[in-house]
Amino acid sequence: MSLPTDEDLTAGLAFPILIGDIGGTNARFGLIPDAGSEPHLFPIVPTGGYKSIEEALISGVLPKDMARPRSAIIAVAGPIKGDEIPLTNAGWIIRPIDMITALDLTEVIVINDFEAQALAIADLSDENRVKVGGGEVLADHSCAVLGPGTGLGVAGLVHARQTWFPVPGEGGHVDLGPRTARDLAIWPHLETIEGRISGEQVICGRGLLNLYRAICAADGKPALYADPAEVTQAALAHEDAAADETLKLFSTYLGRIAGDMAMVFMARGGVFLAGGIAQKILPALQGPEFRAGFEDKAPHSALLKTIPTFVVTHPAAALSGLSAYARAPQRFGLTTEGRCWRP
Structure with missing residues (x-):
């Protein structure tokens, strides 16, 4: 570059x-x-x-x-x-x-x-974000932003010489692998892309449905829902055990990738979850699974505990970032x- x-x-x-x-x-x-x-x-x-x-x-x-x-x-x-x-x-x-x-x-x-999303978080006010878990922002330190939507977007925001430098990339396509016995039971049933499972195969709208179907297949049960919104609604209402587990594991896996990005960018300024899905599943992200996945990064778990995470609630954050750049x-x-x- x-x-x-x-x-x-x-x-x-x-x-x-x-x-x-x-x-x-x-x-x-x-x-x-x-x-x-x-x-x-x-x-x-x-x-x-x-x-x-x-x-x-x-x-x-x-x-x-x-x-x-x-x-x-x-x-x-x-x-x-x-x-x-x-x-x-x-x-x-x-x-x-x-x-x-x-x-x-x-x-x-x-x-x-997601470069535009990174521009937005340079000026993101408290009323446009919800903190999830512990940690405190260190001013003028690097940040990371990621968000599940149609795909999984990732970007960094680095501060140097009194200037914010957005760092674009395709971090949503990093490999996502199993870690627990439950993961190992589910993984064979996930739909792959050219033989591999990337973050975007699981952590996005269609990925949530991919995960739900894999959980049902692993348990030998029929998949009742054919739309990500239906899975999310059933999970948030605790109406279906498979949907409930789907959203909890979705939060766990999103936390793992968010923790990876926190370490890549040394994001002491915070990690920000952008996009509509993060806002819609905010109650699930406020449960223990997301931060547990985020912080479980031995030998650097103590470091990850100090890094704050936020859900961006601004209704048009990317446009806000473009506007900030266009005007200054x-x-x-x-x-x-x-x-x-x-x-």
Whole structure:
């Protein structure tokens, strides 16, 4: 990774600025009129409802009576390589040059979606987060953010030279292995991807269903639910033993991966769980399983006990992060090399 240049750190986008968070299922957009204004947020649109981001913006998002954007910064669920950016868990292919042509923009920047989540936690207020377990935040120390959704997103936020540096990656695809006798009974029944079980095979919406079916198969019982929301609802209501165990193990495995990321980034500034699933299963995450999985990191369990964990409750955290960067880019070491397009 190359270090950001002075131009990367200080250059600003032209207002009004379109901001967008493109996930595997939904797309969220906003428009920032100027550096002193909060973004105007538009209704959420499903990515499956439009053929392209340009069609979604022109037909379903931007009102005709509002000032048109002059530039854009978009966060996408997937790696950014080249002029065509396919989304990991959705059908859109982001082509910044097409966006520039269709919307008459002067500049488009594309970053990873969890990079935007990392930008958001630099300014996350207490009312937009819920602490889970012990530990205390050390100011100006590195943080980690991860979140189960359509997939499993992971990013870091490193503080150096009075600047926050977001660190994108594909940490959701790290290997996830069994540790207990119960894990070993369940693991043969999990659906794999090319022969392996990654974090994203278990710790996301479809992964929760994968885990539920494996638990039922291990116990020789029929799977009653075919939707992750049904499993979650049954578990939170304690209506079904298999669903209840699914959510507890889901919390355990999420805790294990969160603890791994805490050690990778030495996240003494905290580990943050973002996305809608974490908010929906907050009661389960406040049980003992998540923190037990997080802290069980011998020989560094004592260290992990000192690192706080939070659930992000901001309704549009990624857009908040993009807005923070768009209005004050000098605060962040966000390199735009290879990720910025102009006419």
